[in-house]
Every structure is written in structure tokens, then in C-alpha cells.
Amino acid sequence: MKMGTALIYDEEMTKYKLLWVDPACKIEVPERLTVSHEALVQSGLADRCVSIPVREATDADILLVHSEEYLEAVKKTPYMTLEDLKEFTLQYGDVYFHPNIYHCAKLAAGAALQLVDSVMTGKVRNGMALVRPPGHHSMRSAASGFCVFNNVAIAARYAKQKYGVKRVLIVDWDIHHGQGVQYSFEDDPSVLYFSWHRYEHQKFWPQLRESDFDSVGKNKGVGFNINVPWNKVGMQNSDYLSIFCHLLLPVAYEFNPDLVLVCAGFDSAIGDPEGEMCATPDIFAHLTHLLMNLAGGKLCAVLEGGYNLTSLAQSVCQTVQTLLGDPAPPPANLDGPCKSALDSLHCVRSAHRQYWSCLKHAADLPTCEISTKRIKVAEEEEEEEKTLDKGEEGNSIEEKVWPEPPKRVTPTIRTAVVLPDGVTCPDGCKRFSSSEDLDPLIISKLKENFLKDADDSDTLSSLSSLAALVEKVEKNEICSGLALVRDVSMATMCVVQHAASAHLRNRVLVVCVGDGKVPSHVTEDGKILVVQFSNKDSEEQKCKYYIPVCLKKGYSDVSGFMHAVLGLLLPLAYEYDPTLVLLVRMSDAGLCEIVWQQLTGLLQGLAQGHMLVLMQDGEKECVGPTASSLLGYPAPSLGQLPAPLPEDVASIESLRHRLKADWKLLQTTAQETG
Numbered sequence: 001m002k003m004g005t006a007l008i009y010d011e012e013m014t015k016y017k018l019l020w021v022d023p024a025c026k027i028e029v030p031e032r033l034t035v036s037h038e039a040l041v042q043s044g045l046a047d048r049c050v051s052i053p054v055r056e057a058t059d060a061d062i063l064l065v066h067s068e069e070y071l072e073a074v075k076k077t078p079y080m081t082l083e084d085l086k087e088f089t090l091q092y093g094d095v096y097f098h099p100n101i102y103h104c105a106k107l108a109a110g111a112a113l114q115l116v117d118s119v120m121t122g123k124v125r126n127g128m129a130l131v132r133p134p135g136h137h138s139m140r141s142a143a144s145g146f147c148v149f150n151n152v153a154i155a156a157r158y159a160k161q162k163y164g165v166k167r168v169l170i171v172d173w174d175i176h177h178g179q180g181v182q183y184s185f186e187d188d189p190s191v192l193y194f195s196w197h198r199y200e201h202q203k204f205w206p207q208l209r210e211s212d213f214d215s216v217g218k219n220k221g222v223g224f225n226i227n228v229p230w231n232k233v234g235m236q237n238s239d240y241l242s243i244f245c246h247l248l249l250p251v252a253y254e255f256n257p258d259l260v261l262v263c264a265g266f267d268s269a270i271g272d273p274e275g276e277m278c279a280t281p282d283i284f285a286h287l288t289h290l291l292m293n294l295a296g297g298k299l300c301a302v303l304e305g306g307y308n309l310t311s312l313a314q315s316v317c318q319t320v321q322t323l324l325g326d327p328a329p330p331p332a333n334l335d336g337p338c339k340s341a342l343d344s345l346h347c348v349r350s351a352h353r354q355y356w357s358c359l360k361h362a363a364d365l366p367t368c369e370i371s372t373k374r375i376k377v378a379e380e381e382e383e384e385e386k387t388l389d390k391g392e393e394g395n396s397i398e399e400k401v402w403p404e405p406p407k408r409v410t411p412t413i414r415t416a417v418v419l420p421d422g423v424t425c426p427d428g429c430k431r432f433s434s435s436e437d438l439d440p441l442i443i444s445k446l447k448e449n450f451l452k453d454a455d456d457s458d459t460l461s462s463l464s465s466l467a468a469l470v471e472k473v474e475k476n477e478i479c480s481g482l483a484l485v486r487d488v489s490m491a492t493m494c495v496v497q498h499a500a501s502a503h504l505r506n507r508v509l510v511v512c513v514g515d516g517k518v519p520s521h522v523t524e525d526g527k528i529l530v531v532q533f534s535n536k537d538s539e540e541q542k543c544k545y546y547i548p549v550c551l552k553k554g555y556s557d558v559s560g561f562m563h564a565v566l567g568l569l570l571p572l573a574y575e576y577d578p579t580l581v582l583l584v585r586m587s588d589a590g591l592c593e594i595v596w597q598q599l600t601g602l603l604q605g606l607a608q609g610h611m612l613v614l615m616q617d618g619e620k621e622c623v624g625p626t627a628s629s630l631l632g633y634p635a636p637s638l639g640q641l642p643a644p645l646p647e648d649v650a651s652i653e654s655l656r657h658r659l660k661a662d663w664k665l666l667q668t669t670a671q672e673t674g
């Protein structure tokens with residue numbers, strides 16, 4: 001699998017700006033690009049990327065999306081007087097022209113195409129293009145919202161035409177609706193457009209009726225346009241993650257794209273004057289990470305909006321550092337999605353349930369009109385109260401402050417392996433067997449707890465290697481580990497006991513695939529959370545921290561398993577926020593290799609990538625693929641997924657309903673009880 005991250009930037013794109021007074025456009029300044037690039041340079045991230053030069057998009061490139069008359073009109077702007085430019089601008093909304101903006105718009109679109117070339121030719125795995133003017137609002141024959149040419153829409157058409165890409169996923173996490181992208185592809189089933197955006201029941205710019213959740217696409221494209229309206233501001237990390245886990249990811253895996261394009265706008269981050277949301281910059285590390293195992297890792301992020309220079313720079317760094325494969329930081333304050341977000345999630349899932357088998361079970365919309373009106377009335381009353389009790393000073397947008405994202409230090413040893421002598425150490429991994437620095441107290445404890453006959457030295461040495469490995473991971477000297485052991489149940493017990501023991505302030509998430517004895521002595525204090533996938537009829541769930549997930553045909557039903565991973569395990573894991581993830585492959589796990597790699601890849605978004613994988617020593621052939629996932633290589637794509645088995649969906653849904661009282665990120669609708 002290819003590695004390497006492209007970074008495309010050229011300071012020429014800073015050489016245009018607003019030349020007259022226009023309050024709507026003053027936030028779109030050249031400094032947006034310079035602070036973003038400067039932050040990447042200062043943090044050392046730029047040097048780790050493959051720098052790719054920009055190029056001008058040709059007329060043919062631009063005509064993939066735009067009309068000839070529009071292109072001809074824009075071509076005239078470099079020769080216009082200031083008055084002509086103002087005049088020309090008046091025909092469009094919330095956008096401005098400048099003698100050099102046509103040149104910059106060709107570079108912005110060209111940068112996106114250079115990025116597509118680098119990824120599709122395998123020069124790099126993924127990449128980011130830092131561009132302005134942005135693109136997602138511009139339409140076939142109109143500029144809009146600071147956008148002149150639709151960079152990402154052109155890139156999607158270009159990828160299909162030049163590389164025969166069959167399916168393109170466009171994820172638009174900018175806080176504005178990219179109506180230009182929606183119009184370009186709404187009847188095209190080969191391009192799935194997903195956008196969330198501030199909407200406030202059509203009160204927020206661009207105030208389009210077609211930005212609501214019921215615009216699902218047209219003709220052959222029905223189902224391939226997904227709009228998530230945010231009807232309130234202040235959305236947080238939990239709201240964004242809920243949408244990814246319960247809507248975008250299940251659909252994206254079912255769509256199985258060959259290429260992922262991101263309209264990477266960062267006005268959805270805290271501090272932005274446009275978005276007025278509260279999600280912190282580190283969330284973009286998780287949004288990026290969660291998309292990186294699609295399309296074999298082929299991901300192109302193209303800058304759109306972002307107007308708070310501080311949060312913009314931080315969010316860009318979080319995104320690029322994740323594209324480079326560095327583990328993500330633990331996301332801040334996950335306290336569950338808000339009611340308004342759940343209402344939106346509920347509406348979108350029910351609007352799309354007829355198009356996507358992963359959503360077939362989604363709760364139906366309570367008669368749509370009443371529900372949106374009811375929500376709207378309720379929210380307006382709430383707004384009323386708020387402004388009243390804010391008193392005469394009215395709602396001044398107080399300056400938001402937030403902690404700088406924590407530095408993400410990747411240990412020198414990315415993945416260590418504990419393997420029997422006969423098994424070769426995979427490339428890029430480090431064989432680990434040292435236990436000499438393990439203090440004798442622990443060794444004696446291992447003896448008394450796990451050794452049947454005291455002189456079973458190789459069991460003792462393998463268990464003490466594991467304990468030592470846990471210590472190194474805990475100290476972030478090693479990021480992740482992989483061990484082939486004779487008895488996975490015993491090894492699991494040993495790791496859990498050691499990791500949860502007093503001197504390591506750990507929360508251990510144990511994910512077991514397959515039947516087998518797991519630490520069922522899970523404590524109520526929450527230091528351990530066990531999720532076990534098996535095909536045995538799940539015995540009654542013992543406590544909040546032991547969750548048996550029963551899949552009728554076991555994990556051999558890839559769709560059912562992925563359904564459980566995306567809609568149940570991931571939200572649970574994010575809410576639990578472990579400091580260590582222990583992934584155990586029980587002996588009889590008939591799990592297909594790629595699903596195992598997808599699972600390993602996805603779970604690395606947690607615990608800063610601190611993950612131990614335990615496998616039965618008979619499963620040598622799994623060592624290589626597992627190691628490549630632990631090293632950060634993208635998992636191969638799963639291919640087109642059939643519908644999950646109805647009985648599996650039913651059992652996962654009933655489990656989710658049972659658990660959501662304890663685990664808020666499992667909710668997909670606002671509680672009926674208001």
C-alpha cells in the first residue's frame with residue numbers, strides 16, 4: 001500500500017483581495033492561506049509532506065463543470081476597471097472579483113487536479129490542497145460565496161474522465177452548504193455528495209429550501225445527495241461524530257467509493273464567525289481518520305472556508321498530521337449529541353432509509369411537516385427565552401476561547417511485535433521480548449495468577465513480555481503492539497489485569513472477536529469495557545461494561561459486522577475514550593482478513609493509537625496484514641457490501657436501544673420523551 005501525503009500550496013493564490021467595502025466578503029482574506037501554510041511549516045508538518053506544484057486549470061478542465069459563457073465572462077475580469085469589477089460582481093451573491101482572481105481561481109482548481117493526479121497515479125496515498133478562492137458554492141454559470149470555479153466538482157469529473165473512477169464520495173464538512181456541488185451531481189449516482197451545514201430552518205445563508213434533509217438527489221441520483229441541516233449553532237464534537245458513525249460512514253462503506261474528495265472547510269470549527277459552532281480543531285483529526293480506510297486510502301482534501309485564523313490554522317494542522325498517519329489525539333468533551341442534532345440525524349436517516357440498506361431499519365420520520373414545524377416552534381421559543389434573559393446588551397458574539405490541541409508525539413517505535421521465534425518480524429515492526437526491566441513483583445504476580453506449573457518458563461516469558469509491552473505503550477515509547485500467544489484468553493487476562501492495575505491510570509477497551517473466555521470480572525468502576533462479538537446467543541448483558549454483540553452468522557457476515565462496528569462499537573469506543581485498546585482475535589474467528597484490517601484501522605483513532613492486538617499463535621498468516629494496519633497503512637476496501645442480515649440488524653438495533661440510556665453516542669433520534 002502506498003504511503004506519503006501531498007501538500008499543494010502556492011503563494012500566488014494570496015495575491016487577490018477585496019478592493020471595496022462589502023461586509024459580506026471582508027472575512028475572505030489572503031491571510032487565511034498564509035497562516036495555514038505557515039502553521040504547517042512551523043509545526044514541521046510541511047517538511048513531512050510531498051510538495052506538489054500547482055498548475056492552472058485549462059479551459060477544458062473548467063468546462064467539465066462550468067458553461068462557456070460563464071468562463072468567457074470571467075476571462076474578461078483581469079482587464080476590468082475597479083468600477084467594472086464592482087458592476088460584474090453585482091450579478092452574483094456574496095462574492096467579489098479582482099484583476100488577479102481569475103488567475104488564482106485557475107490555480108485553485110488546478111491545485112485540486114494536481115492532487116487528484118498525485119493520488120490516482122500512486123505518487124502519494126493522500127493529500128491536501130491549500131487554495132483560495134474556495135469552490136463549493138460556485139455553479140455552472142455563476143460565482144457565489146467567495147467561490148469562482150468549483151474546485152472539488154471539477155476534480156470529481158476529472159477523476160472520472162481521466163482515471164475511469166467509478167464512484168466518488170465528496171464529504172463537505174464546511175459549515176455552509178455547497179449548493180454548487182449539489183447541483184452538479186444531484187442526478188448522478190456515481191458521485192455521492194454529503195454535506196452538513198448551518199441552516200436554522202432556512203434562515204442561514206444561502207437560505208435555500210433545497211439545502212434541507214429532504215433533498216436526496218434526483219432521477220437516477222436519488223439517494224446520492226445527503227444534506228444534514230444544523231438548525232442551531234453551538235454544535236460540538238459529539239454532534240459531528242454522531243453524524244459520521246450513524247449516517248456518513250455506514251453509507252460510505254455501502255457506496256464503496258474509489259476516491260474520496262473532501263470539501264475541507266474549517267468554518268465548522270469553534271471560534272469561526274460564520275459557523276458559530278463549538279467543535280474543537282482536534283475533531284478534524286478524527287473526521288479525517290474515519291475516512292482514511294475508504295477507497296484504499298485515496299483521499300484528497302481541498303480547502304474551502306475557515307475565517308477564524310487561529311482555529312483555521314489549528315484545524316488544517318490536525319487534518320494534515322492525520323493524513324500523514326500520526327495517531328489522533330483523544331477528542332475533547334464528548335458528552336453526547338444535542339437534541340437538535342438528533343432531530344436532524346433522525347430526519348436525514350429516515351429520508352434516506354429507502355435508498356441505503358444500512359439505513360433500512362432507521363426510525364421513520366414522525367409525520368414530517370408536523371415534526372419540523374414542532375421543532376421549529378420549540379426552538380424559536382427557546383431562542384426567545386435566551387435573548388430575553390440576555391438582557392438589553394443583546395447577543396454580542398463573545399470571543400470564543402479553547403485549548404490549543406495537544407501536541408501529538410508519535411513514538412519512535414510505531415509497532416512492536418511479540419512473536420514465537422519461527423515467525424518473521426514484519427517490515428517496519430520491531431521485535432519485542434525484553435522483560436528484564438520488568439520489576440520482579442510483577443513477575444511473581446504473573447506466576448501466581450497465570451502459571452499452572454511454575455516452571456512453564458516460556459509462558460512466563462511471553463506474559464512478562466506482554467506486561468512490559470503494556471508499560472512501554474502506556475509511556476508512549478511504543479505506539480502499538482501485536483502478539484501471537486498460545487492462549488489468547490490468558491494473555492487477555494494478563495494484559496487487562498496489568499493495564500488496569502492501580503499504577504497505570506488506564507481505561508482499557510477490550511474488543512474480542514470470537515467466542516472465548518474474556519475477563520468477565522469487569523468492574524463496575526469502568527476501568528475496563530469489554531465488547532465481545534460472537535455468534536453465541538448473547539447471555540444476558542452482565543453490566544454496563546460488558547457488552548456481548550451476537551451476530552447470527554458471526555463475523556462471516558461482513559455487512560452485519562461492519563454495521564455493528566460503525567453504528568455500535570465506534571460510538572461506544574469514542575464515548576468511553578479509552579487510554580488503551582486491546583483487540584483480541586479469538587481462535588475461531590472466521591473473520592475475513594480485510595474486515596479485520598478495517599477494524600484495526602478504525603480503532604486506531606482511539607487512545608492515541610495505543611493498541612495491542614492478541615492473536616492465537618496458529619494465525620501466523622494474519623501477522624502481516626495486521627501489522628500493516630497497525631503501521632498506519634490503509635486497509636484494502638471491502639468492496640460493494642450486500643445488505644446486512646435482517647436478524648443481525650434486529651439484534652444490533654435492540655442492543656443499541658438497550659444501551660443508549662448509558663451511552664449517549666448510541667442515540668440516533670431525540671428521546672421521544674422530549
Ligand SMILES: CC(O)(O)NCCCCNCCCN
Nearest residue numbers: 024094134145176205304305
Ligand atoms: C467557502 C465558504 O463556504 O466558506 N463560503 C462562505 C460564503 C458565506 C457568504 N455569506 C457571508 C456573510 C458574512 N457574514
Ligand SMILES: [Zn+2]
Nearest residue numbers: 174175176305
Ligand atoms: Zn463555508
